Amino acid sequence: MFSRDRWDEILEALNANKFRTFLTAFGVFWGITILVLLLALTNGLKNGVTAGFGNFATNSMFVWSQQTSKPYKGLPKGRRFNFKLDDVTALKNDFPQLKYVSPRNQLGGYNGANNVVRGTKTGAFQVNGDYPEFIKQQPMDILQGRFFSYSDINANRKVCVIGTGVVKGLYDKDEPALGTYIKINGVNFMVIGTFKVSNSQGDKEEDANTIFVPFTAFSQAFNFADNVGWLALTAHDDTAITSLKPQIMETLKSRRKVHPEDDRAIGNFDLAEAFGRVNGLFSILGVVGYFVGALVLMSGIIGISNIMLIVVKERTKEIGVRRALGASPWTIKSQILQESLILTILSGMVGITFAAGVIWVFNYVLDSNGPVENFANPSVSMSVVFTALIILVVSGLLAGLIPANSATKMKPVDALRIE
Amino acid sequence: MIQIKDLHKSYHMGSNSLHVLKGINFEVKEGELVSIMGSSGSGKSTLLNILGMLDEADEGSYTLDNVPIKNLNEKIAANYRNKFLGFIFQSFNLINYKSALDNVALPLYYQGSPRKERVERAMHYLDKVGLAPWSHHLPTELSGGQKQRVAIARALASDPKVLLADEPTGALDTKTSYEVMELIQGINDEGKTILVVTHEHDIAQMTKRIVNLKDGLIIDDSMVEQVRASQYV
Numbered sequence: 001m002f003s004r005d006r007w008d009e010i011l012e013a014l015n016a017n018k019f020r021t022f023l024t025a026f027g028v029f030w031g032i033t034i035l036v037l038l039l040a041l042t043n044g045l046k047n048g049v050t051a052g053f054g055n056f057a058t059n060s061m062f063v064w065s066q067q068t069s070k071p072y073k074g075l076p077k078g079r080r081f082n083f084k085l086d087d088v089t090a091l092k093n094d095f096p097q098l099k100y101v102s103p104r105n106q107l108g109g110y111n112g113a114n115n116v117v118r119g120t121k122t123g124a125f126q127v128n129g130d131y132p133e134f135i136k137q138q139p140m141d142i143l144q145g146r147f148f149s150y151s152d153i154n155a156n157r158k159v160c161v162i163g164t165g166v167v168k169g170l171y172d173k174d175e176p177a178l179g180t181y182i183k184i185n186g187v188n189f190m191v192i193g194t195f196k197v198s199n200s201q202g203d204k205e206e207d208a209n210t211i212f213v214p215f216t217a218f219s220q221a222f223n224f225a226d227n228v229g230w231l232a233l234t235a236h237d238d239t240a241i242t243s244l245k246p247q248i249m250e251t252l253k254s255r256r257k258v259h260p261e262d263d264r265a266i267g268n269f270d271l272a273e274a275f276g277r278v279n280g281l282f283s284i285l286g287v288v289g290y291f292v293g294a295l296v297l298m299s300g301i302i303g304i305s306n307i308m309l310i311v312v313k314e315r316t317k318e319i320g321v322r323r324a325l326g327a328s329p330w331t332i333k334s335q336i337l338q339e340s341l342i343l344t345i346l347s348g349m350v351g352i353t354f355a356a357g358v359i360w361v362f363n364y365v366l367d368s369n370g371p372v373e374n375f376a377n378p379s380v381s382m383s384v385v386f387t388a389l390i391i392l393v394v395s396g397l398l399a400g401l402i403p404a405n406s407a408t409k410m411k412p413v414d415a416l417r418i419e
Numbered sequence: 420m421i422q423i424k425d426l427h428k429s430y431h432m433g434s435n436s437l438h439v440l441k442g443i444n445f446e447v448k449e450g451e452l453v454s455i456m457g458s459s460g461s462g463k464s465t466l467l468n469i470l471g472m473l474d475e476a477d478e479g480s481y482t483l484d485n486v487p488i489k490n491l492n493e494k495i496a497a498n499y500r501n502k503f504l505g506f507i508f509q510s511f512n513l514i515n516y517k518s519a520l521d522n523v524a525l526p527l528y529y530q531g532s533p534r535k536e537r538v539e540r541a542m543h544y545l546d547k548v549g550l551a552p553w554s555h556h557l558p559t560e561l562s563g564g565q566k567q568r569v570a571i572a573r574a575l576a577s578d579p580k581v582l583l584a585d586e587p588t589g590a591l592d593t594k595t596s597y598e599v600m601e602l603i604q605g606i607n608d609e610g611k612t613i614l615v616v617t618h619e620h621d622i623a624q625m626t627k628r629i630v631n632l633k634d635g636l637i638i639d640d641s642m643v644e645q646v647r648a649s650q651y652v
């Protein structure tokens with residue numbers, strides 16, 4: 001269909017009136033630019049917001065104990081309680097759908113009092129007692145050394161993995177951290193690794209100022225006995241954590257003698273649900289982006305169709321001449337179709353390229369000015385570009401259809417009579 | 420070469436209908452050079468357009484080179500026009516954004532012949548009408564006479580059986596008209612069948628036969644002593 005002669009014919013025709021060709025092309029150029037930019041911005045917003053979730057495995061929820069709000073089995077309301085280590089075992093046994101059940105205890109926290117000392121240096125850091133699988137729930141980059149393992153857990157080893165903020169606070173520049181000791185609430189822990197949480201946005205500082213300690217050593221050193229403050233639960237990929245939530249809560253309530261309808265006794269945060277909500281929001285935003293972009297693009301296409309109609313009208317006589325010389329109606333039609341197709345695709349490609357340029361500049365400015373809250377790395381995937389191209393091809397054909405038909409509607413003799 | 424029998428054609432405009440051709444019978448043999456004359460509105464162009472398959476008759480039969488021309492769809496008509504016919508128009512009808520060469524090559528393009536052959540043949544015919552040096556000029560850079568010669572080269576390019584010319588000299592001055600007629604006579608000398616519609620008696624005298632139309636009927640059809648255009652040029 002696209003021989004070199006065809007090309008020449010089409011380019012010649014488009015070249016014959018450059019200004020008109022340019023104006024026609026501009027509508028589609030603009031439409032596709034807007035479409036791609038809208039999708040890229042939506043994407044940037046999405047990247048920004050989801051980065052706020054950090055790297056935490058999204059099929060997860062967190063559970064912690066609060067105060068009871070109902071009396072139950074002779075126990076008063078307003079009672080404080082703790083989860084116990086055997087709750088963890090029970091959950092693991094009762095819910096094979098759970099991939100990880102990580103208990104955690106915490107000390108200190110952001111803006112807390114100084115709790116860590118090394119020589120003359122002190123700092124206020126968050127200290128977490130965790131199990132080794134926690135690193136699978138929230139991936140982090142181990143910069144030096146290693147994360148602790150089950151042998152550390154079983155041996156109650158007093159070791160710790162510290163964030164970059166901790167390194168900065170307690171060590172001189174270039175001073176090696178591995179193998180040194182830091183004193184947490186008066187107890188010495190050996191540093192066996194340093195880490196950085198990759199891809200986290202909002203809580204970067206907080207993450208960097210965190211110290212991880214094996215759960216067992218933590219409990220022993222700080223007298224937590226078998227108490228557990230906090231549980232991170234991750235389900236296997238084929239089960240939604242949200243669907244397990246009611247049963248988990250029920251189990252925990254009955255184990256901790258909490259009234260089955262006491263919803264305030266156990267706090268929880270369902271990461272999957274929150275993530276799903278955000279994802280849903282962005283699906284909607286994406287649809288809106290497509291919709292608005294497609295509308296703008298459509299006006300560009302109507303423009304092409306319109307101008308092609310005028311072109312066909314202006315060229316009525318030429319078309320009559322071509323038919324007198326032996327052009328079949330289909331030859332004429334396909335030429336008009338291809339003119340509009342090429343015009344659409346060409347201007348669309350320029351539009352996509354232009355939009356890509358704008359996005360690049362945007363990213364460049366973002367990179368050089370530091371991160372912006374809830375906005376990161378606006379981009380469009382190859383699949384979006386392909387979708388846009390398919391839209392272009394289809395719309396190019398649609399745009400050419402009416403003009404192409406009108407081009408051959410007239411009898412050649414009438415077309416030739418037109419002045 | 421051409422046989423038409425009892426050809427009728429009417430135009431309908433709203434409730435009015437205009438009977439333009441009221442039963443035309445005539446034959447053209449191979450190698451003839453025929454002029455069709457008649458007052459304005461007598462139906463000359465209508466007849467020529469039907470012969471050119473640009474329009475269809477209401478009644479009657481038309482045979483071209485032993486092929487009955489009847490109930491053609493546009494695709495076949497286009498194919499026949501391309502193979503059998505060459506058109507020369509009063510207003511040249513060159514495509515103004517194509518060079519002389521590309522204009523001449525256009526019928527060959529629709530014939531599907533390869534590019535190289537197209538260029539060669541187009542060049543050959545341009546040379547034949549004396550415009551080889553102008554091959555890359557656009558029509559707007561050519562004089563009226565030159566344009567008509569390009570148009571003639573284009574009509575010849577696909578080597579058709581019949582040339583149909585509707586007032587080919589209508590837009591030209593006398594001297595240029597004679598030059599064009601000289602060219603047409605030369606082509607006829609080589610054996611091509613040519614029909615020329617004209618108003619001008621001197622032009623008609625340069626053909627070999629004059630058919631006179633009046634009110635949609637042939638009132639006179641006679642051979643003439645051909646005047647060679649070359650003696651005026």
Ligand SMILES: Nc1ncnc2c1ncn2[C@@H]1O[C@H](COP(=O)(O)OP(=O)(O)OP(=O)(O)O)[C@@H](O)[C@H]1O
Binds near residue numbers: 457461464
């Ligand atoms: N498409 C048409 N619709 C209606 N009437 C038409 C049409 N074409 C031609 N006619 C009428 O048919 C008649 C014959 O027209 P035609 O063009 O054949 O005349 P002609 O002999 O070529 O005249 P001229 O010498 O002026 O070119 C005229 O009265 C004209 O008005």
Ligand SMILES: [Mg+2]
Binds near residue numbers: 463464465585
């Ligand atoms: Mg006429």
